[in-house]
Amino acid sequence: MTLIYAHRGSSARYAEHTRAAYLQAIADGADGVECDVHLTADRQVVLLHDSTLDRTSNGTGAVAEKTLSELRDLDFSSWKGVDVPDEYGSGSQQFLTLEELLDILLAAGRPIGLAIEFKHPNPFGDQLEELTVQLLLARGWLPQSSSFGNLNISFMSFDPDAIHYLRRTVPARQLCQLVTEVKVEDLAKELGSLAAGVAAGALKLALAEGQRILDEGEAEIAGPGIDYLRSHTEQARQWLGAGRTFRVWTVDEAEDARFCLGLGVQEITTNKPAEIRALL
DSSP: OOEEEEETTTTTTSOTTSHHHHHHHHHTTOSEEEEEEEEOTTOOEEEOSSSBSTTTSSOOSBGGGSOHHHHHTSOSSGGGOOOOOGGGOOGGGOOOBHHHHHHHHHTTSSOEEEEEEEOSSOTTTTHHHHHHHHHHHHHTOBTTTTEETTEEEEEEESOHHHHHHHTTTSOGGGEEEEEOOOOHHHHHHHHOHHHHHHHHHHHHHHHHHHHHHHHHTSSOEEEEBHHHHHHTHHHHHHHHHTTOEEEEBOOOSHHHHHHHHHHTOSEEEESOHHHHHHHO
16 A cells, blocks of 8 residues: 655645645545754744745745744745635644644544654754654654654655764664755756855765665665656665665656556655545
8 A cells, every 4th residue: 555645734735834734634634744844043843844934934034043933923824825724723823833743643533654854954953853853752752663642753854964863763664865866957056056066066975875875774764756766766676675665755746656656666745645645
């Protein structure tokens, strides 16, 4: 059976990482949900993909420079241009901390997976992982089973150093090394040609270490993007043959879902959990 993880919640329907997106993901029958975490200036673990606020709120500037209270004053939902039903909370309730997401999932009334992605680089380094683990331990999370209540928790990052840090506490079966293609042309558009070359070199080193981590089984969940999976199919078959679980992102199209099924992928991450569930 292929499990479906909702990417930042049901984020095709409601603004990513919001209360509405996660409640909809539960209603859509997602087997699990994925979230990205950052630290605020007052060291609170919050759900955001970007290191800045500009794309997904009416604020601006770095997340790390804002307190939790300051973030709660911002609107993280209206940019999506959809109305949120009253039962999914008011506009001021849409922004979530990790702890608030835990409460939502614990109330789901059924087993559900939570995949927590650590975003790097960030100004706090491995404090992000440290404070997240401390938060989970305080809530009753058990590292060896990586579960509590109805939740099964796994941890993800593109950064191999994050995986190395987490390996001290978390079993390899609950660790997901994310891998993606390094596209210098895309970096050049964002950073300029000189900076792109430097960034690409660092990313290629990180990718090589991430591949080694999966080769050696230091993380037992492989997290390739769908483009990486298509262009490295033989490598994927080797990892699958070695017993790795695959969690592929972001699978929103029927063609990509069928490709994953044909390869034997066990978990699919999607912005459209209801649609992919219907397809499966």
